[in-house]
Amino acid sequence: MSDFAQNLEQLRNKRRITRQELAKSVGVSEGAIWQYEHGLITPKIQIAVAIAKRLGTTCEALLYGEGKEV
Numbered sequence: 428m429s430d431f432a433q434n435l436e437q438l439r440n441k442r443r444i445t446r447q448e449l450a451k452s453v454g455v456s457e458g459a460i461w462q463y464e465h466g467l468i469t470p471k472i473q474i475a476v477a478i479a480k481r482l483g484t485t486c487e488a489l490l491y492g493e494g495k496e497v
Contacts, residue, residue: 432466434489438482439464453477 446460462468
């Protein structure tokens with residue numbers, strides 16, 4: 428599993444947002460969110476930015492983890 432996949436799932440769970448809620452808010456399917464979280468596919472940059480915004484974080488936090496220096 429990639430860092431992005433793991434960080435996405437952790438941040439989503441920490442904020443108590445379901446895959447369905449996240450998917451609807453960023454305009455992708457719930458299955459796409461599942462695939463992102465399992466490292467099967469990587470979102471386009473526009474979707475990654477939308478995910479970060481919805482989770483109240485940055486793309487850097489999704490890629491490297493919260494509180495880590497880039």
